Amino acid sequence: MIKIENLVKRYGDLLALDHLNLEIDEGEIFGLLGPNGSGKSTAIGCLLSLLKYDKGNIEIFGRKMTPDNYEVKRQIGVILQNVAVFDELTVYENIDYFCGLYVKERDKKKQYVQEAIAFVGLENYEKMRPKKLSGGLLRRLNIACGIAHKPRLIIMDEPTVAVDPQSRNKILEGIQELNKQGSTIIYTTHYMEEAEQICSRIAIMDHGRSIAIGTKEELKKMIKTGEAITIENIQLEQSQVSDIRAIRHVFQVEYKEDVLTVRCSEARHNLVRILNYMQEQEITFGQVSSQLPTLNDVFLEITGKQLRD
Amino acid sequence: MLHLLKYRFKSSLRNGSSMFWALLFPIILGTLFYFTIGKMDEADFSTIPVAVVVGEVSQEADNFQHFLQEIEESDSDIIQVQYMTEDVAAKALEEKEVKGIFYTEDQISLTVAAKGIEESILESLLNSYVDSAKMMTQIGQIHPEGMNAAISSMSNYQNLVQSVSLKGKTIDGNVQYFYALIAMACMYGCFLGFDAALGLQANLTPLAARRCITPTHKLKIIASDMFGIFIIHFVNVSILVLYLRFILGIGFDGEMGKMLLVSGIGSMIGVSLGILVGSAGRITENLKVGIMLGVSMTCSFLSGLMVGGMKDIVEKHAPLLNRVNPAALITDAFYCINVYDNPGRFYRDLGTLAVLGILMLAGAYLIVRKECYESV
Numbered sequence: 017m018i019k020i021e022n023l024v025k026r027y028g029d030l031l032a033l034d035h036l037n038l039e040i041d042e043g044e045i046f047g048l049l050g051p052n053g054s055g056k057s058t059a060i061g062c063l064l065s066l067l068k069y070d071k072g073n074i075e076i077f078g079r080k081m082t083p084d085n086y087e088v089k090r091q092i093g094v095i096l097q098n099v100a101v102f103d104e105l106t107v108y109e110n111i112d113y114f115c116g117l118y119v120k121e122r123d124k125k126k127q128y129v130q131e132a133i134a135f136v137g138l139e140n141y142e143k144m145r146p147k148k149l150s151g152g153l154l155r156r157l158n159i160a161c162g163i164a165h166k167p168r169l170i171i172m173d174e175p176t177v178a179v180d181p182q183s184r185n186k187i188l189e190g191i192q193e194l195n196k197q198g199s200t201i202i203y204t205t206h207y208m209e210e211a212e213q214i215c216s217r218i219a220i221m222d223h224g225r226s227i228a229i230g231t232k233e234e235l236k237k238m239i240k241t242g243e244a245i246t247i248e249n250i251q252l253e254q255s256q257v258s259d260i261r262a263i264r265h266v267f268q269v270e271y272k273e274d275v276l277t278v279r280c281s282e283a284r285h286n287l288v289r290i291l292n293y294m295q296e297q298e299i300t301f302g303q304v305s306s307q308l309p310t311l312n313d314v315f316l317e318i319t320g321k322q323l324r325d
Numbered sequence: 326m327l328h329l330l331k332y333r334f335k336s337s338l339r340n341g342s343s344m345f346w347a348l349l350f351p352i353i354l355g356t357l358f359y360f361t362i363g364k365m366d367e368a369d370f371s372t373i374p375v376a377v378v379v380g381e382v383s384q385e386a387d388n389f390q391h392f393l394q395e396i397e398e399s400d401s402d403i404i405q406v407q408y409m410t411e412d413v414a415a416k417a418l419e420e421k422e423v424k425g426i427f428y429t430e431d432q433i434s435l436t437v438a439a440k441g442i443e444e445s446i447l448e449s450l451l452n453s454y455v456d457s458a459k460m461m462t463q464i465g466q467i468h469p470e471g472m473n474a475a476i477s478s479m480s481n482y483q484n485l486v487q488s489v490s491l492k493g494k495t496i497d498g499n500v501q502y503f504y505a506l507i508a509m510a511c512m513y514g515c516f517l518g519f520d521a522a523l524g525l526q527a528n529l530t531p532l533a534a535r536r537c538i539t540p541t542h543k544l545k546i547i548a549s550d551m552f553g554i555f556i557i558h559f560v561n562v563s564i565l566v567l568y569l570r571f572i573l574g575i576g577f578d579g580e581m582g583k584m585l586l587v588s589g590i591g592s593m594i595g596v597s598l599g600i601l602v603g604s605a606g607r608i609t610e611n612l613k614v615g616i617m618l619g620v621s622m623t624c625s626f627l628s629g630l631m632v633g634g635m636k637d638i639v640e641k642h643a644p645l646l647n648r649v650n651p652a653a654l655i656t657d658a659f660y661c662i663n664v665y666d667n668p669g670r671f672y673r674d675l676g677t678l679a680v681l682g683i684l685m686l687a688g689a690y691l692i693v694r695k696e697c698y699e700s701v
Contacts, residue, residue: 027699027700061701064538065538065696065697066527066534066537066538066697066698066701067697067698067699067700067701068697068698068699083696083697084542084696086540086541086542087540089538089539089540090540092538094535094538096531096534096535097531098531099531100530100531100532100534100535101532102332102336102524102532104335104336104337104339104340105332105335105336105339109332109335113328113332114535114539116328117328117536117539117540117541118539118540161535162535
């Protein structure tokens with residue numbers, strides 16, 4: 017459905033997209049996950065033909081994407097990172113305005129606008145102007161403006177930035193609902209929890225490149241970490257840290273400010289082996305937790321830095 | 326297109342700050358001008374009370390009293406003469422009941438208690454009399470037969486200067502301020518154009534970016550925005566012109582249709598200026614507003630908004646500036662309509678304004694027509 021090949025985009029000397037390759041299938045919720053400045057929004061800008069690019073090819077619905085490819089544009093809905101509505105128009109008028117740029121039939125447009133309002137739960141705010149809406153409601157209006165025309169492809173560029181948890185959950189549920197209704201969704205975010213929660217496939221981006229693509233399970237299998245064990249309030253000598261590093265399946269040990277973090281490859285009884293060592297050495301400790309790898313671990317192992325650095 | 330126009334009208338008309346500058350501010354300023362200039366007029370033409378203290382009886386004193394009587398009885402209402410004793414006159418001057426005291430003896434003298442327009446007028450009257458008296462003496466010596474005619478013409482002092490306008494249209498010198506005000510109002514269309522520009526270029530605002538990625542041809546969006554704003558601003562300026570003419574009663578005696586035509590082209594220039602500045606480069610919004618305000622106020626100043634004779638000063642020292650300054654061209658066109666009755670000059674102004682408008686409109690279009698950007 018969408019094919020991005022060898023996309024290169026420079027801002028002067030800065031290489032924003034470095035031979036980016038992506039293929040997105042119909043019906044997916046495809047996540048573009050990466051830290052700020054990794055090239056997610058630039059990729060979206062190029063995809064929408066808002067940005068000129070230096071090299072590469074973009075196809076949407078099997079057709080080359082150009083600024084004047086209005087037939088393709090007609091089937092796309094966009095929710096930008098920043099709220100993009102008219103301050104002087106009411107909630108209803110804003111949605112009607114944008115819907116009217118895609119849908120010409122009057123009755124159909126009216127129906128779509130009402131459905132969009134109901135979908136984002138703004139029925140009680142139809143006559144209010146954007147300035148009177150809270151941040152969460154404003155984000156919902158922003159979404160309604162992008163989806164009212166029932167697009168085949170919806171591109172969402174970090175739609176939950178600066179949104180309270182309640183509104184964020186509502187937005188994420190809405191995205192899944194839109195996907196169920198048949199829309200393909202491209203979702204950019206730097207929140208790994210969101211990507212894990214809703215995306216069927218995820219591309220992890222860094223420095224303008226896609227460094228890993230797959231389902232969340234596939235991504236996690238790409239890395240060595242099978243389990244990350246954290247033990248708090250623990251006093252260790254350097255020799256004991258070395259002993260722990262020597263335990264079977266342990267490949268990384270970090271001891272900082274009385275907190276021990278042990279990364280093990282996927283195996284049974286990793287936690288038991290480490291606790292047994294503590295018992296033998298009569299080491300006291302506080303809370304113990306064991307976590308399966310996250311997308312942050314994936315990012316950490318591939319790039320050597322945290323996703324939110 | 327109608328859909329775009331409908332919402333352009335709604336959003337522009339509800340934009341309080343832009344509408345204030347484009348509509349309300351010129352109306353408020355016009356009202357202030359009206360009252361300020363009205364007061365100036367009253368001060369200029371109110372009758373000046375003056376005391377006359379008759380001293381020793383002399384021919385000179387008689388002549389001067391006769392002269393004052395002629396002026397007082399004329400239609401000009403320049404002075405109101407009150408005969409008083411010296412003490413009463415001095416007290417009246419002190420209490421500002423009179424503006425000056427003429428002492429009529431062998432030598433005529435004037436005493437005033439302040440320096441101002443009214444005191445200057447009294448002084449001019451006296452000087453005029455003294456000059457004329459000298460002339461009479463000379464006439465009496467050289468051409469005694471013409472003495473009667475000379476005396477008669479001397480008493481017609483008030484008729485020596487008379488305001489007339491060409492082709493029979495009346496002129497009020499203060500109207501020029503209102504012409505310049507309308508020119509300023511036209512230029513203030515830049516505020517509406519500026520707002521529109523922010524919604525047209527994807528690299529300026531998220532709203533513009535969202536509009537650019539819709540399946541609507543960019544030309545359609547630009548055309549509807551420009552046309553919508555032009556109509557709104559043309560109505561704004563027309564309201565101002567009609568308000569000045571029919572509510573405040575400013576003497577726009579020429580053809581109203583022509584005045585509105587000039588206002589229309591002026592509005593187009595103002596709106597285009599706003600789109601041009603609003604779209605230009607990646608400078609801050611505040612700086613852009615500053616540039617627009619600077620350009621429109623400078624043009625208005627040079628067209629005589631703050632200083633009445635400014636356009637003449639510019640004409641004397643830099644005439645080319647008057648040929649390209651849209652505000653000066655607008656005021657000149659108004660002059661042509663209401664005063665000069667000079668069709669050639671009017672159409673030259675109109676043509677230059679149209680060329681300026683088309684150039685600015687084309688410039689604005691060339692900047693905002695882009696659909697694809699280096700960065701957003």
